[in-house]
Amino acid sequence: MLEPGDPAPDVSARNQDGESVTPDFGEPTVVFFYPEDFTKGCTAEAAEFQAALPEFRELGVAVYGVSMDDAERHAEFADAEGLRFDLLADPDGTVAEAFGVSTEHGYADRRTVLLADGEVLATYAPEPAGHAADVLDDVRGKFVVEG
Known part of the structure:
Protein backbone atom coordinates (compact mmCIF):
# COMPACT_ATOMS: atom_id res chain seq x y z
CA MET A 1 0.00 0.00 0.00
CA LEU A 2 1.24 3.46 -0.82
CA GLU A 3 2.13 5.59 2.19
CA PRO A 4 1.82 9.33 2.90
CA GLY A 5 4.52 11.19 0.99
CA ASP A 6 4.68 8.61 -1.83
CA PRO A 7 4.17 9.98 -5.34
CA ALA A 8 0.74 9.47 -6.83
CA PRO A 9 0.67 6.80 -9.53
CA ASP A 10 -0.41 7.49 -13.11
CA VAL A 11 -3.54 5.47 -13.78
CA SER A 12 -6.34 5.33 -16.33
CA ALA A 13 -9.45 3.17 -16.38
CA ARG A 14 -12.92 3.07 -17.89
CA ASN A 15 -15.73 4.49 -15.81
CA GLN A 16 -19.32 3.26 -15.60
CA ASP A 17 -20.12 5.16 -18.81
CA GLY A 18 -17.34 3.38 -20.72
CA GLU A 19 -15.22 6.55 -20.89
CA SER A 20 -11.48 6.47 -20.28
CA VAL A 21 -10.68 8.43 -17.11
CA THR A 22 -7.26 9.60 -15.95
CA PRO A 23 -7.61 11.20 -12.51
CA ASP A 24 -5.61 14.38 -11.88
CA PHE A 25 -3.86 13.70 -8.58
CA GLY A 26 -2.44 17.21 -8.64
CA GLU A 27 -5.88 18.18 -7.38
CA PRO A 28 -7.34 16.93 -4.08
CA THR A 29 -8.73 13.45 -4.75
CA VAL A 30 -10.18 10.53 -2.81
CA VAL A 31 -9.81 7.06 -4.32
CA PHE A 32 -11.64 4.32 -2.46
CA PHE A 33 -11.10 0.69 -3.37
CA TYR A 34 -13.86 -1.75 -2.52
CA PRO A 35 -14.32 -5.48 -3.11
CA GLU A 36 -17.48 -5.74 -5.21
CA ASP A 37 -20.55 -3.90 -6.49
CA PHE A 38 -23.89 -4.77 -4.88
CA THR A 39 -22.50 -6.28 -1.68
CA LYS A 40 -23.77 -4.99 1.66
CA GLY A 41 -20.65 -3.20 2.91
CA CYS A 42 -19.63 -1.89 -0.50
CA THR A 43 -23.12 -0.54 -1.18
CA ALA A 44 -23.18 1.18 2.21
CA GLU A 45 -19.74 2.71 1.66
CA ALA A 46 -20.62 3.96 -1.83
CA ALA A 47 -23.91 5.40 -0.55
CA GLU A 48 -22.06 7.31 2.17
CA PHE A 49 -19.61 8.78 -0.35
CA GLN A 50 -22.58 9.76 -2.53
CA ALA A 51 -24.31 11.44 0.42
CA ALA A 52 -21.12 13.40 1.21
CA LEU A 53 -20.36 14.16 -2.46
CA PRO A 54 -21.74 17.72 -2.40
CA GLU A 55 -19.42 18.56 0.51
CA PHE A 56 -16.41 16.93 -1.16
CA ARG A 57 -17.11 18.87 -4.35
CA GLU A 58 -17.62 22.13 -2.44
CA LEU A 59 -14.11 21.61 -1.04
CA GLY A 60 -12.77 20.90 -4.54
CA VAL A 61 -12.16 17.19 -3.93
CA ALA A 62 -12.82 14.58 -6.63
CA VAL A 63 -14.09 11.14 -5.53
CA TYR A 64 -13.47 7.86 -7.37
CA GLY A 65 -14.56 4.36 -6.44
CA VAL A 66 -12.53 1.43 -7.80
CA SER A 67 -13.27 -2.28 -7.86
CA MET A 68 -12.43 -5.20 -10.11
CA ASP A 69 -15.96 -5.19 -11.53
CA ASP A 70 -16.27 -4.27 -15.21
CA ALA A 71 -17.70 -1.00 -16.54
CA GLU A 72 -21.07 -2.60 -17.34
CA ARG A 73 -21.55 -3.85 -13.78
CA HIS A 74 -20.44 -0.44 -12.48
CA ALA A 75 -23.10 1.15 -14.68
CA GLU A 76 -25.78 -1.08 -13.16
CA PHE A 77 -24.49 -0.36 -9.64
CA ALA A 78 -24.27 3.42 -10.19
CA ASP A 79 -27.77 3.48 -11.66
CA ALA A 80 -29.29 1.32 -8.91
CA GLU A 81 -27.66 3.32 -6.12
CA GLY A 82 -27.83 6.82 -7.65
CA LEU A 83 -24.05 7.25 -7.63
CA ARG A 84 -22.85 10.45 -9.33
CA PHE A 85 -19.09 9.98 -9.11
CA ASP A 86 -16.85 7.87 -11.34
CA LEU A 87 -16.58 4.18 -10.62
CA LEU A 88 -13.39 2.95 -12.25
CA ALA A 89 -13.38 -0.57 -13.68
CA ASP A 90 -10.24 -2.48 -12.76
CA PRO A 91 -10.94 -6.08 -13.83
CA ASP A 92 -7.26 -6.98 -14.15
CA GLY A 93 -6.21 -5.20 -10.94
CA THR A 94 -3.87 -2.74 -12.67
CA VAL A 95 -5.14 0.31 -10.78
CA ALA A 96 -5.11 -1.57 -7.47
CA GLU A 97 -1.55 -2.72 -8.15
CA ALA A 98 -0.43 0.86 -8.86
CA PHE A 99 -1.69 1.82 -5.39
CA GLY A 100 -0.30 -1.29 -3.73
CA VAL A 101 -3.79 -2.59 -2.93
CA SER A 102 -3.96 -6.38 -2.69
CA THR A 103 -6.15 -8.34 -5.11
CA GLU A 104 -4.92 -11.77 -4.02
CA HIS A 105 -8.43 -13.00 -3.18
CA GLY A 106 -9.83 -12.04 -6.59
CA TYR A 107 -11.09 -8.65 -5.44
CA ALA A 108 -9.49 -5.41 -4.25
CA ASP A 109 -9.03 -5.02 -0.52
CA ARG A 110 -11.02 -2.18 1.03
CA ARG A 111 -8.55 0.72 1.12
CA THR A 112 -8.84 4.47 0.60
CA VAL A 113 -6.22 6.97 -0.46
CA LEU A 114 -6.35 10.77 -0.14
CA LEU A 115 -4.09 12.53 -2.64
CA THR A 123 -4.30 6.10 3.58
CA TYR A 124 -7.08 4.16 5.28
CA ALA A 125 -7.97 0.51 5.87
CA PRO A 126 -11.57 1.28 6.82
CA GLU A 127 -14.75 -0.33 7.92
CA PRO A 128 -17.47 0.77 5.47
CA ALA A 129 -19.82 2.44 7.98
CA GLY A 130 -18.84 6.03 8.73
CA HIS A 131 -15.77 5.95 6.53
CA ALA A 132 -16.81 8.71 4.11
CA ALA A 133 -17.46 11.05 7.06
CA ASP A 134 -14.02 10.27 8.50
CA VAL A 135 -12.34 11.06 5.17
CA LEU A 136 -14.39 14.26 4.85
CA ASP A 137 -13.22 15.33 8.31
CA ASP A 138 -9.61 14.74 7.26
CA VAL A 139 -10.17 16.72 4.06
CA ARG A 140 -11.54 19.63 6.04
CA GLY A 141 -8.47 19.46 8.29
CA LYS A 142 -6.04 19.46 5.35
CA PHE A 143 -7.71 21.87 2.91
CA VAL A 144 -9.89 24.22 4.94
CA VAL A 145 -8.31 26.98 7.00
CA GLU A 146 -10.61 28.14 9.78
CA GLY A 147 -10.94 31.78 10.69
Missing part, protein backbone atom coordinates in the same frame (compact mmCIF):
# COMPACT_ATOMS: atom_id res chain seq x y z
CA ALA A 116 -3.17 16.08 -3.67
CA ASP A 117 -0.24 17.88 -5.24
CA GLY A 118 0.83 14.63 -6.92
CA GLU A 119 1.37 12.71 -3.69
CA VAL A 120 -0.37 10.55 -1.13
CA LEU A 121 -1.58 12.53 1.90
CA ALA A 122 -3.31 9.75 3.85
Whole structure:
Protein backbone atom coordinates (compact mmCIF):
# COMPACT_ATOMS: atom_id res chain seq x y z
CA MET A 1 0.00 0.00 0.00
CA LEU A 2 1.24 3.46 -0.82
CA GLU A 3 2.13 5.59 2.19
CA PRO A 4 1.82 9.33 2.90
CA GLY A 5 4.52 11.19 0.99
CA ASP A 6 4.68 8.61 -1.83
CA PRO A 7 4.17 9.98 -5.34
CA ALA A 8 0.74 9.47 -6.83
CA PRO A 9 0.67 6.80 -9.53
CA ASP A 10 -0.41 7.49 -13.11
CA VAL A 11 -3.54 5.47 -13.78
CA SER A 12 -6.34 5.33 -16.33
CA ALA A 13 -9.45 3.17 -16.38
CA ARG A 14 -12.92 3.07 -17.89
CA ASN A 15 -15.73 4.49 -15.81
CA GLN A 16 -19.32 3.26 -15.60
CA ASP A 17 -20.12 5.16 -18.81
CA GLY A 18 -17.34 3.38 -20.72
CA GLU A 19 -15.22 6.55 -20.89
CA SER A 20 -11.48 6.47 -20.28
CA VAL A 21 -10.68 8.43 -17.11
CA THR A 22 -7.26 9.60 -15.95
CA PRO A 23 -7.61 11.20 -12.51
CA ASP A 24 -5.61 14.38 -11.88
CA PHE A 25 -3.86 13.70 -8.58
CA GLY A 26 -2.44 17.21 -8.64
CA GLU A 27 -5.88 18.18 -7.38
CA PRO A 28 -7.34 16.93 -4.08
CA THR A 29 -8.73 13.45 -4.75
CA VAL A 30 -10.18 10.53 -2.81
CA VAL A 31 -9.81 7.06 -4.32
CA PHE A 32 -11.64 4.32 -2.46
CA PHE A 33 -11.10 0.69 -3.37
CA TYR A 34 -13.86 -1.75 -2.52
CA PRO A 35 -14.32 -5.48 -3.11
CA GLU A 36 -17.48 -5.74 -5.21
CA ASP A 37 -20.55 -3.90 -6.49
CA PHE A 38 -23.89 -4.77 -4.88
CA THR A 39 -22.50 -6.28 -1.68
CA LYS A 40 -23.77 -4.99 1.66
CA GLY A 41 -20.65 -3.20 2.91
CA CYS A 42 -19.63 -1.89 -0.50
CA THR A 43 -23.12 -0.54 -1.18
CA ALA A 44 -23.18 1.18 2.21
CA GLU A 45 -19.74 2.71 1.66
CA ALA A 46 -20.62 3.96 -1.83
CA ALA A 47 -23.91 5.40 -0.55
CA GLU A 48 -22.06 7.31 2.17
CA PHE A 49 -19.61 8.78 -0.35
CA GLN A 50 -22.58 9.76 -2.53
CA ALA A 51 -24.31 11.44 0.42
CA ALA A 52 -21.12 13.40 1.21
CA LEU A 53 -20.36 14.16 -2.46
CA PRO A 54 -21.74 17.72 -2.40
CA GLU A 55 -19.42 18.56 0.51
CA PHE A 56 -16.41 16.93 -1.16
CA ARG A 57 -17.11 18.87 -4.35
CA GLU A 58 -17.62 22.13 -2.44
CA LEU A 59 -14.11 21.61 -1.04
CA GLY A 60 -12.77 20.90 -4.54
CA VAL A 61 -12.16 17.19 -3.93
CA ALA A 62 -12.82 14.58 -6.63
CA VAL A 63 -14.09 11.14 -5.53
CA TYR A 64 -13.47 7.86 -7.37
CA GLY A 65 -14.56 4.36 -6.44
CA VAL A 66 -12.53 1.43 -7.80
CA SER A 67 -13.27 -2.28 -7.86
CA MET A 68 -12.43 -5.20 -10.11
CA ASP A 69 -15.96 -5.19 -11.53
CA ASP A 70 -16.27 -4.27 -15.21
CA ALA A 71 -17.70 -1.00 -16.54
CA GLU A 72 -21.07 -2.60 -17.34
CA ARG A 73 -21.55 -3.85 -13.78
CA HIS A 74 -20.44 -0.44 -12.48
CA ALA A 75 -23.10 1.15 -14.68
CA GLU A 76 -25.78 -1.08 -13.16
CA PHE A 77 -24.49 -0.36 -9.64
CA ALA A 78 -24.27 3.42 -10.19
CA ASP A 79 -27.77 3.48 -11.66
CA ALA A 80 -29.29 1.32 -8.91
CA GLU A 81 -27.66 3.32 -6.12
CA GLY A 82 -27.83 6.82 -7.65
CA LEU A 83 -24.05 7.25 -7.63
CA ARG A 84 -22.85 10.45 -9.33
CA PHE A 85 -19.09 9.98 -9.11
CA ASP A 86 -16.85 7.87 -11.34
CA LEU A 87 -16.58 4.18 -10.62
CA LEU A 88 -13.39 2.95 -12.25
CA ALA A 89 -13.38 -0.57 -13.68
CA ASP A 90 -10.24 -2.48 -12.76
CA PRO A 91 -10.94 -6.08 -13.83
CA ASP A 92 -7.26 -6.98 -14.15
CA GLY A 93 -6.21 -5.20 -10.94
CA THR A 94 -3.87 -2.74 -12.67
CA VAL A 95 -5.14 0.31 -10.78
CA ALA A 96 -5.11 -1.57 -7.47
CA GLU A 97 -1.55 -2.72 -8.15
CA ALA A 98 -0.43 0.86 -8.86
CA PHE A 99 -1.69 1.82 -5.39
CA GLY A 100 -0.30 -1.29 -3.73
CA VAL A 101 -3.79 -2.59 -2.93
CA SER A 102 -3.96 -6.38 -2.69
CA THR A 103 -6.15 -8.34 -5.11
CA GLU A 104 -4.92 -11.77 -4.02
CA HIS A 105 -8.43 -13.00 -3.18
CA GLY A 106 -9.83 -12.04 -6.59
CA TYR A 107 -11.09 -8.65 -5.44
CA ALA A 108 -9.49 -5.41 -4.25
CA ASP A 109 -9.03 -5.02 -0.52
CA ARG A 110 -11.02 -2.18 1.03
CA ARG A 111 -8.55 0.72 1.12
CA THR A 112 -8.84 4.47 0.60
CA VAL A 113 -6.22 6.97 -0.46
CA LEU A 114 -6.35 10.77 -0.14
CA LEU A 115 -4.09 12.53 -2.64
CA ALA A 116 -3.17 16.08 -3.67
CA ASP A 117 -0.24 17.88 -5.24
CA GLY A 118 0.83 14.63 -6.92
CA GLU A 119 1.37 12.71 -3.69
CA VAL A 120 -0.37 10.55 -1.13
CA LEU A 121 -1.58 12.53 1.90
CA ALA A 122 -3.31 9.75 3.85
CA THR A 123 -4.30 6.10 3.58
CA TYR A 124 -7.08 4.16 5.28
CA ALA A 125 -7.97 0.51 5.87
CA PRO A 126 -11.57 1.28 6.82
CA GLU A 127 -14.75 -0.33 7.92
CA PRO A 128 -17.47 0.77 5.47
CA ALA A 129 -19.82 2.44 7.98
CA GLY A 130 -18.84 6.03 8.73
CA HIS A 131 -15.77 5.95 6.53
CA ALA A 132 -16.81 8.71 4.11
CA ALA A 133 -17.46 11.05 7.06
CA ASP A 134 -14.02 10.27 8.50
CA VAL A 135 -12.34 11.06 5.17
CA LEU A 136 -14.39 14.26 4.85
CA ASP A 137 -13.22 15.33 8.31
CA ASP A 138 -9.61 14.74 7.26
CA VAL A 139 -10.17 16.72 4.06
CA ARG A 140 -11.54 19.63 6.04
CA GLY A 141 -8.47 19.46 8.29
CA LYS A 142 -6.04 19.46 5.35
CA PHE A 143 -7.71 21.87 2.91
CA VAL A 144 -9.89 24.22 4.94
CA VAL A 145 -8.31 26.98 7.00
CA GLU A 146 -10.61 28.14 9.78
CA GLY A 147 -10.94 31.78 10.69
